[in-house]
Amino acid sequence: MARNRHIKPEQVVTIVNAIHTWDRGAIAWDDVCKLAKPVLGYLPSRSGLSSHADIQAAFSARKKNLAQQPEGKMPSPxxxxxxxxxxxxxxxxxxxxxxxxxxxxxxxxxxxxxxxxxxxxxxxxxxxxxxxxxxx
The missing domain is CATH 1.20.5 (Single alpha-helices involved in coiled-coils or other helix-helix interfaces)
Structure with a gap:
């Protein structure tokens, strides 16, 4: 894997949106790296993704939200x-x-x-x- 590849702003936005819409239970950095692979064309490292403030903030917020969310499905309208x-x-x-x-x-x-x-x-x-x- 090449080191220090540049992640474009539009790729960051795509990854952040994927994190925000994560609905498969608990989220981990390995999951985010796998989510980012099709967007970036390579499997990024955790440190490479977490160095972007927007990705780190989205991950932390989603992880906290999932931890506070009650188990089971949310009631639908x-x-x-x-x-x-x-x-x-x-x-x-x-x-x-x-x-x-x-x-x-x-x-x-x-x-x-x-x-x-x-x-x-x-x-x-x-x-x-x-x-x-x-x-x-």
Missing amino acids: GSLADASRMLAARDAEISALKKLVDEYRDKFDRWRYNAMLHNVTIDRLDAPLPQIARRK
């Missing part, structure tokens, strides 16, 4: 109209969350740039909050 309303509500929520994530990314980029201008180090940014001395 009573009618096609109910299903359509449920999907429309989820689509609206997803688009709102995507917009929020984009706003947070923009804000983070602005903060990172300003911190760099003022020579603020990562260690200083990651410093813990001070303890508050409270009276008893």
Whole structure:
């Protein structure tokens, strides 16, 4: 297997969508690697896939979601109209969350740039909050 192959952004999106739609029980990195093989044309390594933040986030979210999901099938909607309303509500929520994530990314980029201008180090940014001395 060749090392350090570049994964294109559209391939990352395809892999992330495959992770989000995973419905075969618990998910593992081996499963994600097998999912990615037809997309990439080779069997990638776990470290190669997890180095992409979007793939790592999708994997962690799906794994957490599957762990919290009760066993068995989820109840299906009573009618096609109910299903359509449920999907429309989820689509609206997803688009709102995507917009929020984009706003947070923009804000983070602005903060990172300003911190760099003022020579603020990562260690200083990651410093813990001070303890508050409270009276008893």
